Amino acid sequence: MNGAESLVATLVESGVEVCFANPGTSELHLVAALDRVPGMRCVLCLFEGGATGAADAYARMTGKPAAVLLHLGPGLANGWANLHNARRAHAPVINVVGEHATYHMEFDAPLTSDIQSVAGGVSAHVETVATAAELGAAGARAVAAARSGMGQIATVIVHADAAWTDGGVKAPPVAPEPPAPVPEDRIDAAVAALEAGNAMILAGNLAVRKEALILAAAIAAKTGARIATIGRNPRLERGAGTARTERLPNPAGPQTKALKDIRNLILVGETDPVAFFGHPDRPSRTTSPECAILQLADIHDDALGALKALAGRVGATAADAPLEPHDPPALPEGKLTPDTVAAVVGALLPENAVVADESITVGRSMFAATRAAAPHDWIHLTGGAIGAGIPMATGAAVACPGRKVINLQADGSGMYTLQALWTQAREDLDVLTIVWSNRTYKILKDELANVGLPNPGPTALGMLDLGNPPLDWPSLARGMGVEGRRVDTVEAFIDAFRDFVEVKGPRLIEVAL
Incomplete structure (x- = not known):
């Protein structure tokens, strides 16, 4: 050997x-x-x-x-x-x-x-x-x-x-370090924070798996606290039958507004909420200066065990948690907009799907429209480094044969790693890629004012434009061995989504916005 x-x-x-x-x-x-x-x-x-x-x-x-x-x-x-x-x-x-x-x-x-x-x-x-x-x-x-x-x-x-070289030796497995138990004094501190009022439980990572998040929601319901997550979790189980929670917006301004009244923030598997970037004359933390922040369970701690202990202390059970009904949105009519495309996804999302989300700006309507859809998993862009969506969908499809994977993909970031479509074709992976084609780095256009540049010139705007020449995603997909279709009406998007969800194997829809 x-x-x-x-x-x-x-x-x-x-x-x-x-x-x-x-x-x-x-x-x-x-x-x-x-x-x-x-x-x-x-x-x-x-x-x-x-x-x-x-x-x-x-x-x-x-x-x-x-x-x-x-x-x-x-x-x-x-x-x-x-x-x-x-x-x-x-x-x-x-x-x-x-x-x-x-x-x-x-x-x-x-x-x-x-x-x-x-x-x-x-x-x-x-x-x-x-x-x-x-x-x-x-x-x-x-x-x-x-x-x-x-x-x-x-x-x-x-x-x-x-x-x-010869002389290799197969080694036996080495035991990993399991998630660490949470000390009792942290449970005590969390009880005190909940009793003090104006509290929020902010859950992330291991704490947003279905059982753990239901317990967190039950604790919040029992104590009058708010319960929230941030849209950058590795894997969030959601849809009908899962815990009903707030989702804190990623942009710093709306996130700060959502947290302004919180005076006791209890972190379970999460870190302090901060702005993605430092902006001129704006604080980096999005919590109020008057907010006390308590770390109940760190990312590598036993979040479920901590929530079970806390639930026992406040008298909460899973039955106290408000759950999402199965109430998907109606299929929309009218123009293609972020709101109408989100409604289509929410209405037609197949049960037990895995959603790989790199929507960036277009996806801001997506979470609300899918919260009461059929049960599904959602995997986020966790670190903000774009070019993750198509590869994530590829890996999820390898991991979950028999489940439809839906990739919600911004066009600019999709170009970073579109080669992964070829791997989907080679492996015959069951992935539907939906490209939001607004032909711009819109997130950067939105950031211009935030960084003190409200009146950019033509050179700056040109650096954010993807329309000259326009990208042709169906042709790019076909070149990788994946069938593609371009749609520019709500009705055409509904038809394409229905058609491609019903068949196995990789497909792509370019949605012209």
Whole structure:
């Protein structure tokens, strides 16, 4: 057994079932090992950002670690933006990054780089392996690190001669660190905060899974507190039968308004709410200066256990939680607008769908229109690094065969990683991509006034324009092996949505707004 085979065998033994790959020369022995060691599905991606984004969503939807095979430092760097999103999603992802043979390092070949530094910006665990004998054990440690707490990114950097040399040893799995229990004094503090009034429970990450969020909503209902989430959670179970909660808007101004009366904010699996960006003459925190902030459960803590304990203290049960009815919106008429497209999605969303959301500005109407739709999962853009939507949909479809995946996709960010459509076609994944084609970086146009530039000139506006020449998404999709259709009326969108939801395999609709 060579080192590469020992690594693959160890990953399989440790529960890693899928590898999203964009390999190069230094990784070819690892690629060959995928043939010789059974149990690992390998999914080819044409760009590293597609591989890392797919691994992120796969890990979110299964709770299992996903592997990514990348070529040296530049390959890791190409996948870094979606690893940033995966880090913010606390997804268990294991990067396997090739490195030059140990004896070749001194020659500073063209692709030599500081891989450790690149990996360190997103990884909780980084290990470089120089010998075959060490490779299996390093893989087991990486899986344990990735699975610790809610989940983390781990990176194993593999020198090529460690992969091709004999003497590899399959290592047994290493136990991860489970989510930490919450100390009793935090429960006491949360009870006091709820009794003080003007309180909000802000839930995120592990606390927005269905059982946990129902308990949080029950506690809020029992104590007169508000219950909310922020629209950047790794996986939110929602729709009919789930907890009815507020959603704090992402833009700083509306978020500040929503929080202005809160004097006791209880964080469960969340962090302090802050503005995405610093704006001139505006505070970074969106809570009132008079608001006391209490961390009941950190991101890697046992949020469900903490909520169970808190519910017991205040006398709340799941039956106290208000739940969403099944009450989807009526199909709309009129012009295509963010509101009408949201109503179409809410009305026609299939039961048990997975929604991968990178809608950006067009999607601001989407949450309200789908809250009482059929039960579904929603995966957000967690870290704000755009180019995640199409890869996330790809990974979710690998994770959830038998479930329709709906990708709500902004046109500008979709261009970052449209190569992932090819992977959807190659793997025959059941994904419907809906591109909101407003042919502009509208989010940046909205930000101009916020950063003190209310009267931009033609050069500045030109940098935000995607209409010269116009993007042709159906043609782009067909070039990747995916059937596409462009619609410019509500009626045509309804017909296309119905048609494509009924068939399996990848499809795309461009919605001209």
